Amino acid sequence: MDARKKPPKKPKTNPISSAISSWLSALPPPLLDLITPAPDSNQNHIDLLLLTSPKRWVIYEPMVLLPSGSFTSLPWPALLSSLTPNQTSLLWAAILRNISPSSKVPLTHLAINEGIPLHTIATTTTSNEEGEGEENLLRSPSGLRPLHGSFGPTTPFASDRDFSTAFWVSTKQNGITQIWAPRWTMFSRGNVKEKARLLSFHDAARPGGPGVKGKWAVDLYAGIGYFVFSYARLGMRVLCWELNPWSVEGLRRGAEANGWSVRAVMGEELELSMGELVGGGEQIVVLLEDNREAGRRVRALRGVREVEVAHVNCGFLPSSEGSWRDAWEIQGKGLRDGGKGWLHLHENVGFGDIEERRGEINVMLNEWGGGEVKGEVEHVELVKTFAPDVWHCVFDVCITKSGPA
Structure with a gap:
């Protein structure tokens, strides 16, 4: 041999x-x-x-x-x-x-892993049979099947004691740590591509790209910080909303693990003024409330300080359209003459319908803008397949405001 x-x-x-x-x-x-x-x-x-x-x-x-x-x-x-x-x-x-x-x-x-149901399980009023319940807005992983080890509280209470006794896991993507409680919070591994894209979104090759450090990003569906953390890594301050208290706690833990200051606002603190809520200078402020409050709150914040929003993220599937008008108001009304900002609109779209949907979004946003503020879908990112011939799309909308003639 x-x-x-x-x-x-x-x-x-x-x-x-x-x-x-x-x-x-x-x-x-x-x-x-x-x-x-x-x-x-x-x-x-x-x-x-x-x-x-x-x-x-x-x-x-x-x-x-x-x-x-x-x-x-x-x-x-x-x-x-x-x-x-x-x-x-x-x-x-x-x-x-x-x-x-x-x-x-x-x-x-x-x-x-049995996936994240889009609806909760409900019992019909006419029998004991199970039926389709309300939309699973919290994206709770109710299908998870624990086999070995204690996964913590089995009821969805969210006190400090529940958080301390829960089972938490972590992973690192693009050098960023994320933390969550798998019994109560979803984690989408497939979003890693979109997170990385946001990190390079303002490369020097993009016209008007550099210079977001110190500006604001708004995330209307924060989760455990999927996209929040990409904005924070870019040096932006992030104001975000989330309904699931377990996700808010995961975001808080993840932010601290990455070295970012964070304030989680809930309960009686929600009664404070926006000036008080962001006055501590934390890089990330997450509010445990419905994102329908976001437009009102950003308007109130702009009443006491200058706020330049560079990005608004709407990362909810199958469609985040319910938040688009608020996102438009948050972005468009704060632009200076000649200014530019971005909306990232997430939606599941059939592959053959993507271009038609792109056109519909352009028409919708420009009707809202009334000629002074314009929006155009500059790019459609295909993140991952959601079902056969259905793609998780992100519509990158560039918002501009015309200067005086």
């Missing part, structure tokens, strides 16, 4: 499959005898269990999140229903133990 040739690398073993295989070998044989493969299957029960087990995962330290539908394919349900709690716990612990070497910290919690 040529000594210069390296031996072929052994194929890597999937850590979940490896954990399941070892765990199965330790189970009492009678348990496995209860699991029979489908009549048309040529595989034994062990092979079938391994074949239908999840192969992918995402780490949000210290949690491992498995993909939707994990452990629901036959014959997993029959096996899991026949196990003792201790036997099930040993399986989840083995999976965490096998994945942990790839993480900087020990992984302690395991869950299955």
Whole structure:
């Protein structure tokens, strides 16, 4: 053998499959005898269990999140229903133990991601059947299936004690840390592209781009700080709104982790004047209230100090159109003659309808502007697919105000 040739690398073993295989070998044989493969299957029960087990995962330290539908394919349900709690716990612990070497910290919690429902579950008034409830405005991850570890309070109260006993996870994207409580707050990994785009939005190559440091950004759907933190990284002060108290607390924790000063305004503090609310100089001010208050509050703030808003972000799906008029008022009415600002309008749009929607937005905004303030969709960013042939779009609207003739 040529000594210069390296031996072929052994194929890597999937850590979940490896954990399941070892765990199965330790189970009492009678348990496995209860699991029979489908009549048309040529595989034994062990092979079938391994074949239908999840192969992918995402780490949000210290949690491992498995993909939707994990452990629901036959014959997993029959096996899991026949196990003792201790036997099930040993399986989840083995999976965490096998994945942990790839993480900087020990992984302690395991869950299955079942997506964020657009509506809450409601009971119909005529029967006990479940029906489609109200819109899930808080985007609560009610489908999350915890498997291992304590995920904290099981009722949606949001006191300081609840926050202190809740389970929190974190991740870093584009060098920015984000923190959230997975039982009560969503996290969209696919927004990483749009966050990065905002960070480079004012590169020198863009006409009129540089010079946003010290200006204001307004985010009408703050969440845990998805886009808020990109604006803060650019050196802007951010005024934002959010309805979910768990998201506000995640935003507060995330801002502090990144070294940005932050003020979370809720309860009786909402009665304070806008001058008082921003007078402390915090880089980020988040208000726990309906964003329909945003227009009124920004007008009040402009009554006591100069506020130049460079960006207004409307990041809500399937459509943020309900906030566009307020966004237009916040941006357009504060522009100086010859000034420029931006709206980022998020909406799910069929691929074949994007250009038509672009034109509709142009017409809508310019009707509101009355000739003095103009808006034009300069670019449409396709962030990610939401459904077949449906894209999460961001319409970048450039707002300008004409100077005196």
